[in-house]
Amino acid sequence: MASLEEIASCISGYDPDALPVAKAQEFIARFVPRVATVERVALRSALGRVLAEDIVSPIDVPAHDNSAMDGYALRGSDLAESGPTRLRIAGTGLAGQQFEGAAGPGECVRIMTGAVMPEGFDTVVPQEFVTVEGQEVVVPPGAVRPGDNRRLRGEDLARGRPALSAGKLLRPADLGLLASLGQAEVPVWRRLRVAFFSTGDELRSIGEPLEPGCVYDSNRYTLYGMLQRLGVELLDLGVVRDEPQALERAFRTAAESADAIITSGGVSVGEADFTKQMMARLGEVTFWRIAMRPGRPMAFGRIRSGAHEAVLFGLPGNPVAVMVTFYAFVRDALLAMSGATPAPLPLLRARSAMALRKKPGRTEYQRGVVSRRPDGDWEVRITGSQGSGILRSMSEANGLVVLHHEQGAVTTGDWVDVLPFEGLV
Numbered sequence: 001m002a003s004l005e006e007i008a009s010c011i012s013g014y015d016p017d018a019l020p021v022a023k024a025q026e027f028i029a030r031f032v033p034r035v036a037t038v039e040r041v042a043l044r045s046a047l048g049r050v051l052a053e054d055i056v057s058p059i060d061v062p063a064h065d066n067s068a069m070d071g072y073a074l075r076g077s078d079l080a081e082s083g084p085t086r087l088r089i090a091g092t093g094l095a096g097q098q099f100e101g102a103a104g105p106g107e108c109v110r111i112m113t114g115a116v117m118p119e120g121f122d123t124v125v126p127q128e129f130v131t132v133e134g135q136e137v138v139v140p141p142g143a144v145r146p147g148d149n150r151r152l153r154g155e156d157l158a159r160g161r162p163a164l165s166a167g168k169l170l171r172p173a174d175l176g177l178l179a180s181l182g183q184a185e186v187p188v189w190r191r192l193r194v195a196f197f198s199t200g201d202e203l204r205s206i207g208e209p210l211e212p213g214c215v216y217d218s219n220r221y222t223l224y225g226m227l228q229r230l231g232v233e234l235l236d237l238g239v240v241r242d243e244p245q246a247l248e249r250a251f252r253t254a255a256e257s258a259d260a261i262i263t264s265g266g267v268s269v270g271e272a273d274f275t276k277q278m279m280a281r282l283g284e285v286t287f288w289r290i291a292m293r294p295g296r297p298m299a300f301g302r303i304r305s306g307a308h309e310a311v312l313f314g315l316p317g318n319p320v321a322v323m324v325t326f327y328a329f330v331r332d333a334l335l336a337m338s339g340a341t342p343a344p345l346p347l348l349r350a351r352s353a354m355a356l357r358k359k360p361g362r363t364e365y366q367r368g369v370v371s372r373r374p375d376g377d378w379e380v381r382i383t384g385s386q387g388s389g390i391l392r393s394m395s396e397a398n399g400l401v402v403l404h405h406e407q408g409a410v411t412t413g414d415w416v417d418v419l420p421f422e423g424l425v
């Protein structure tokens with residue numbers, strides 16, 4: 001596995017004290033390893049897991065040419081060039097059944113949606129387009145063209161062709177697709193294990209009295225929520241005092257049982273911090289100052305304990321900085337470690353309802369509410385104070401306005417990128 005130094009040397013203009021977001025992302029993507037164990041799970045349990053092998057279709061789906069409509073199967077060559085076409089009804093084909101009778105030229109077969117097309121028939125006319133006169137169907141001119149309303153064998157999935165590629169994060173449509181192939185079990189990468197804890201002597205856990213100068217630990221709860229949504233296995237190591245033995249114990253336990261460790265707090269320049277020293281002592285860790293707001297300080301690397309090691313994301317302590325750095329760096333890294341093919345989060349374009357101050361040379365994430373304007377455009381309004389300790393403005397927001405590295409000030413009405421929370425937080 002490459003060392004931090006080796007990776008740093010691959011990144012042009014790398015400066016840990018002024019690191020653009022994109023370079024930190026690139027660094028992390030080059031560094032993180034991927035899980036190596038495949039397990040086979042029942043189809044329903046594969047939801048939200050990452051496919052470990054390509055799935056080649058063992059069958060044609062659909063298995064036969066079949067009708068897309070309830071109506072009458074006919075031969076396209078029987079359609080009259082002008083005027084109505086009269087066809088004799090030779091029998092019926094139901095879904096799940098094959099029409100066994102014989103039908104010759106000038107004849108049609110009553111057919112239901114999904115029923116196998118009778119031999120030699122290539123077109124279906126929907127029943128609402130025709131009139132039935134005794135044993136005859138009258139198709140008006142122009143009602144159908146040859147080949148209409150017929151679904152071809154293998155048009156969804158062709159036998160022997162790839163149906164899904166390894167690295168796919170399995171969503172509801174994929175479960176359905178796998179079911180249509182008759183696949184009862186799915187090869188997926190094993191779930192990633194992520195340990196997390198909060199550091200800081202001022203932190204109290206829920207249920208403890210709040211002494212003067214203390215705050216309740218909220219970061220473990222936002223982290224829990226974000227990690228739970230990613231579908232990883234969680235190991236909550238609680239609040240750890242800023243004290244060498246306690247920190248060493250927590251880091252070692254985490255490295256021995258998890259693939260990744262997420263901490264919050266203790267990565268800035270404060271005096272009472274043993275956290276940074278312990279990170280550096282137990283592994284290979286770099287301390288970044290990222291050109292972003294919020295979320296400037298961050299530790300990144302690996303922690304070792306005996307033969308075990310885990311990737312470390314040492315996030316800043318401020319509650320909003322934890323969330324923003326998680327979405328900017330940790331989310332994609334954990335998905336990559338889980339075996340998923342990288343896919344950037346989609347951004348929405350919205351007009352800013354207000355002027356925003358912004359200096360080029362850093363990425364800013366501002367909390368906002370997007371809504372639809374009467375003219376149909378999306379509009380975004382910032383949710384009050386953007387201090388990185390103000391979780392309320394994060395909770396009130398439904399997205400983050402992403403002001404990119406090179407971008408300058410925004411004037412009212414300008415288009416900006418928004419990362420919507422829907423489906424994310």
Ligand SMILES: Nc1nc2c(c(=O)[nH]1)N[C@H]1C(S)=C(S)[C@@H](COP(=O)(O)OP(=O)(O)OC[C@H]3O[C@@H](n4cnc5c(N)ncnc54)[C@H](O)[C@@H]3O)O[C@H]1N2
Nearest residue numbers: 198200216217218219265266267268296316317318319321
């Ligand atoms: N002189 C400087 N001071 C600071 C800098 C700097 O560059 N120079 N950076 C600031 C930035 S930006 C941030 S973010 C913080 C990060 O500091 P730490 O990661 O060392 O975090 P702490 O000092 O432990 O905590 C910061 C803040 O967040 C509160 N906190 C921490 N953990 C939790 C938690 N689990 N739940 C709720 N709140 C938490 C903590 O009480 C502090 O108020 O440093 C700035 N300072």
Ligand code: MOO
Nearest residue numbers: 294295296321388
């Ligand atoms: O990481 Mo800090 O959030 O910019 O306050």
